[in-house]
Amino acid sequence: MKKGIVVLFVLAVLAAGAAWVMSAPTRMSEQETNALKSGDPVSGELVFWAGGCASCHAAPDAKGDDLLKLGGGLRLETPFGVFVSPNISSSEADGIGAWSLADFANAMTHGTSPDGRNYYPAFPYTSYARMSDTDVGDLYAFMKTLPAVEGEAASHELGFPFNIRRGLGLWKRLFLDPSPVIAAPVSKGDVDQALWERGRYLVEGPGHCGECHTPRDFAGGLVLSEWLGGAPAPTGDGRIPDITPVDGKFGSWSAADIAYYLESGFTAEYDSVGGEMVKVQENMARLPSGDRDAIAAYLKAIPVVEPNAN
Structure with a gap:
């Protein structure tokens, strides 16, 4: 009986250790990081609009130049809890102004924060993972030109187990895939x-x-x-x-x-x-x-x- 309990305990410890390792936040490889280049802010502005950054991170009623003030704060009420969009302005204290290009690229394509935490997929990095390095670099260059907005956005409002960020590492292993969803066009006449x-x-x-x-x-x-x-x-x-x-x-x-x-x-x-x-x-x-x-x-x-x- 005691032997069986010991075996179960050892198996539980091994399973917990494996889960801990597999749930670790991932980052770009050293080779991928070295290949990154801060790009053209003019091209980056087009990526910004294509990516819909202002839709979540600007004030809900923002118009004109206020769309470029990305102080966050939008509340997204979902079955998993309430997610609050963060400040992604160029503020070094409250936004992403102190981020390196590698920090930015890891957030966009791996859902990993500069301090090594898993981001929640309310931030659509599972889609952004399909972006080219060029577009990521261009977007980074454009984001650096935007105004700083002071003030940290509120925290997410999540209950257990969704407040355990580490578990998202396992989720990302299942759902974070940079390959195309549709491999080829369905034949409908002439397709360019x-x-x-x-x-x-x-x-x-x-x-x-x-x-x-x-x-x-x-x-x-x-x-x-x-x-x-x-x-x-x-x-x-x-x-x-x-x-x-x-x-x-x-x-x-x-x-x-x-x-x-x-x-x-x-x-x-x-x-x-x-x-x-x-x-x-x-x-x-x-x-x-x-x-x-x-x-x-x-x-x-x-x-x-x-x-x-x-």
């Missing part, structure tokens, strides 16, 4: 491969469209087999629509309809954008027209998610 791939990059990477438009499993990870097939709103009531090319819904829009919607906010049915999509559309309107065309090309040539799938 380069345009489609640019759209894939914007949608799956900086645009992080899947974070809202794709359903999640019980652990909060995206169900990639239902990519962009619509999902319950991550905050509040309602449902985020299916934006796959399913017949009778969004799929009835042409690529030109989609691109025009992203530019103007007007739908193919002569309605106007509403809800949380307003900020997304306003961000997309700042991109070059070719990028909006690329997003449209991608959305018209991805697998359909049938309405009964979720």
Whole structure:
């Protein structure tokens, strides 16, 4: 009996040790870090709008230059608790002004803080992990030009076990994957491969469209087999629509309809954008027209998610 208890104890200790090791925050390799280059802030501004940084980190009613004051504070109420967007302004005391490029890149692509903690995936690093080193460097250069906003944002409001950050290391092993979600376009007539791939990059990477438009499993990870097939709103009531090319819904829009919607906010049915999509559309309107065309090309040539799938 005693021998069995000892064996169980040893196994428990080994399991706990393995979990501790596997849950450790990850970082870029030394080779990857050495390859990073602080880039062009002009190009970085386009990455900033594509990534929707102001939508979460500026004041909710911000307009004009106030969109560049990233003091955080937005409360995101979710089934896991309340997440509060942090100050990511250039303030050295309260924002990210003291971060190195490596600190920034590790946060964006690994979800790891400069002091070695796992970030919660309310920060969509699972999508940003697909960003190129060039875009990360350009974005870093642009963020350094933004005004400092003093004041630290409030803390998250999370109960057990979600307040244990270390456990997120195991979550990231399951759901943090920088590879593309959709390997190749679904054949729908002539597809411009380069345009489609640019759209894939914007949608799956900086645009992080899947974070809202794709359903999640019980652990909060995206169900990639239902990519962009619509999902319950991550905050509040309602449902985020299916934006796959399913017949009778969004799929009835042409690529030109989609691109025009992203530019103007007007739908193919002569309605106007509403809800949380307003900020997304306003961000997309700042991109070059070719990028909006690329997003449209991608959305018209991805697998359909049938309405009964979720």
